[in-house]
Amino acid sequence: MSVIHDVIPAFELFQPATIDDAMMLLDRYGEKAWVLAGGLDSLEWFADRIKRPKAVVDLSQIKELSGVRSDGGGLEIGATTTLTEVVRHRLVREKYSLLAEAAEAAASPQIRNQGTLGGNVSQDARCWYYRAGWPCYRAGGNICYADAPTGLNREHAILDAERCVAVNPSDTAPALIALDAKMVVRTPGGEKVVDAEDYFIGPALDITRMNILRPGDLLTAIRIPATWAGAKFYFEKVRDRNVWDFALVNVASAMTTSGSTIEQMRLAVNGVAAHPVRLKAVEAAVAGKPRNEETAAVAGQIAIQGTKPLQYNGYKVPLMRNLVKRAIRGVAGEEAA
Secondary structure (H helix, E strand, O other): OOOOOOOOOOOEEEOOOOHHHHHHHHHHHHHHEEEEOOOHHHHHHHHOOOOOOOEEEEOOOOHHHOOEEEEOOEEEEEOOOEHHHHHHOHHHHHHOHHHHHHHHOOOOHHHHHHOEHHHHHHOOOOOHHHHOOOOOOOOOOOOOHHHOOOOOOOOOOOOOOEOEOOOOOOOHHHHHHHOOOEEEEEEOOEEEEEEHHHHEOOOOOOOOOOEOOOOOOEEEEEEEOHHHOOOEEEEEEEOOOOOOOOOOEEEEEEEEEEOOEEEEEEEEEEOOOOOOEEOHHHHHHHOOOEOOHHHHHHHHHHHOOOOOOOOOOOOHHHHHHHHHHHHHHOOOOOOOO
């Protein structure tokens, strides 16, 4: 009997020491290059032989891509900084505990030790049809299997679904949006800085990608301004299992108050669309209102306007509404002052 060796397809591995060297390699190999950070999402693709890059550019040797640094009163976090480093860093915990909490909610301790912040915000969709290599819209085909009459779509989108109903799986993404973070991207034409909420894209813009990165681009850092340092934060993630699982829905918010009145707020949810959704209508509705149950109830109803659940994920609508209400009220036992 013959023996079948199930191996990862061969590729060239490069470990550049500088960002410039990495950019040179990405330019040389174009669409056939693959950027490797922590490798957790990447190695799944390789092992299943769904992605077959010609060249893998490993960023682990580029020191300037890692670490947490003070930046004009705020922070700059290198894209390859591990989630564990983010969780444990003193300045992150003291000033931006929202991000620390979101990073700690991602996966398991072992995965956080290897997984990076840049990787967490840049990972691909987790739809099981897409990940298994089915020729769906996102993979270049002409059907969405999850949205078909017999499709399994319990974990899929209730907002902004156009052909593809896969959702963004990141836990740190909504926290970065709530903190008004900026994403620093090196492109062949130079460096550009974009708002975190604009880093993520939906299928209406490009069904094959979940973020703005194109072949040859590299996310190098995330900058968090001082604007929301020390604000009142709220993060909550609902998932099937307490460890490892991706969010069914998560919510992140930053709020400033005057007495019991909400001055301003930034609020985002994830797990409901192909991109994290900033709820600007909710933010506007609660500004100047008391932080109480009545305001929370109004906010919850506004949050779910426009939702279109699929056959098996209708539970996400009340779940999203209630998470938004809890973000307005704050954690159990906290005074709304």
